[in-house]
Amino acid sequence: MKYYLIAGEASGDLHGANLMKALSKIDANASFRCWGGDLMEQAQGTLVKHYRDLAFMGFIEVIFNLRTILQNIRFCKKDIEDFQPDVIIFIDYPGFNLRIAKWAKQKGFRTHYYISPQIWAWKEGRIKSIRRDIDAMYVILPFEKEFYEKKHDFPVHFVGHPLIDAISDREQVHPEAFKKQNGWDERPVIALLPGSRKQEISKMLQVMLSVVEDFKEYQFVIAGAPSQEADFYAPFIQKQNVHLLLNQTYDLLSISEAALVTSGTATLETALFKVPQVVCYKGSRISYEIAKRVIRLKYISLVNLILDKEAVTELIQTDFSSEKLKKELTAILDPYRRATLFLDYYDLEKKLGGKGASDTTAQLIYEALSAT
Template identity: 45%
Template sequence: MRYYIITGEPSGDMHAANLVSELKSLDDNSIIRAWGGKRLVSEGVEISKDIKDISFMGLWSVIINIGVIKSNIEYCKKDLLAFKADALILVDYPGFNLKIAEFAKKNGIKVFYYISPKVWAWNKSRIYKIKKYVDYLLVIFPFEVEFYKDHGVEVTYVGNPLLDEIKKNNISFSYKESKPVIALLPGSRKQEVDKILPLMLSVVDDFPEYNFVIAGNKNFDKDYYTKFIRNDNVSLVYDQTYGLLKNSKYALVTSGTATLEAALFKVPQVVCYKTNWLTYIIGKLLIKINYLSLVNILLNHLVVKELIQLELTKENLRLEIDSMIKNQEDIISDYNKIINLLDKKGASKNAAKFILCN
């Protein structure tokens, strides 16, 4: 079969690459073209567009690049038809991918959506487009099955592909720790890092028995992070987030997928989030969920403390780190429940088998 895959960020590139590995093992005649990055390249996939050229982060970046985005959409449509795909596989990246799903559907190309847009959190209007233009929706969280069923959409739960990546155990960590490590994962958006990282670092002197290690994002150079650091026992590593989590005792994590990754590595955490007030108010109006972190959403109760906006202060963070340390066994017990929920013995393989059978 001829597969055309579209992803738009590094996490999607990772999951798409693991999916491609399984597709190739099951389909000797597979021919694959994709929008992706270095992980898909490592699987021998022909790349149509590199994600570094199509990833626009934040509303302002989208606005000033709107012409480029429209041009990319038109290029993708032409490239998809020229490739003569049997199947289109969309991986997350909903703003772009739902537009291509509509085009593919109208042109008789079978549409698979792997890793659903988070419509259960916000922008439920996308459900209509998914229902109309997506032939098969493969989801990675068990609660999404019931959510979509309530909205008249049949989905298939394949398990969570983060577990596939972690189980490969292809993890490096160059930092040599002399004390137990508290990992700092301040996120990838500058406006969030600017507000969150200084608060994370404000508690360093209160916990001298630990080393604090920042998971650096390649979007920012070393000088950017260094300007925040005022303590001796703070270090910085790049492209080693999994290695850092594997070797950490605790973590302070900006909300997002990283909260789930910390849970899968069984690292007790405090979730931190702070942004500018306009973004926060808009988010409060749009996001209709009880919790911000995936860890708490999955079990529908407070597993890890969330310090959001005004609650994220030095004093509150210090208190919650103490509480986390005290209650770490309960946290890890809940993490084990999450792992059992998400582990379907190979999400990537399950997804590949489903695609081949449909």
């Protein structure tokens, strides 16, 4: 069968690639065309657009790039019609994907959505277009099934979280050998995960790196985003005791003592590696003020949302300062605080279900297509 997948971020590229691999195991004639990244291309997908050319952060940034976004939408529609897929699989990225889904449904294409838009956080009104335009929804967070089915009477499949597969299937690294291989010394590592977009990275690292001098018994390593080149990070690693590691975030987390993490999927990845973390976020003032008025959540990190409590500290906007970051990093390096966090992390993993999200989703998609 012919599959057209659309992902707009690094996490979507990872989960899309694993889904493609799972589909290939049960469909020997699978053909993939995709919007995503290097991982989806490596999974034998014909890459149409790379996510690094699609990522626009914040309300104001979207407005400034509206012309490019509209051009991408027009191009995507034409590309789908030329390819004539048996199904379109949307992976998160709702601002773009829901527009394509509306058009695709009208054109008679089958529409499946893997990794739900976070309409439980904001834009809950999107449930109307999801009902109308999406044939099947596969959710990865336990509370999403209740949200869709009990609150909105829209049946969905809870398939577990694909990060569990991605993390458990990776090869283990030896901490000391890994440090030596990268030219680091033997001190414990604090990982810095500043995000994936240039604007975001610059803003986050400015504050994250301000505490380096206060923790000389540790070495700090920036997790370079797959969408950025090493040259972009050069100004940030001029400080002593700061290193850069490109495209090996999981290996970095596996040997880290603690982490400073920009809010997003990375907070969940860090938790699944059982690494104590401080969650950080700072956007443009206008974007933040708008978001504050439309997002109805107690927490911004997935860890706290799933556990429904503040297991990890969140430093948002003005709270994300050098002084507070130093205090919270000191706290998560304390043995008692770390033990408490580890217990919360184990509860989190239980709530997310076991392994097999990609295989389960692939099987459900294939069965749905085979039945029609």
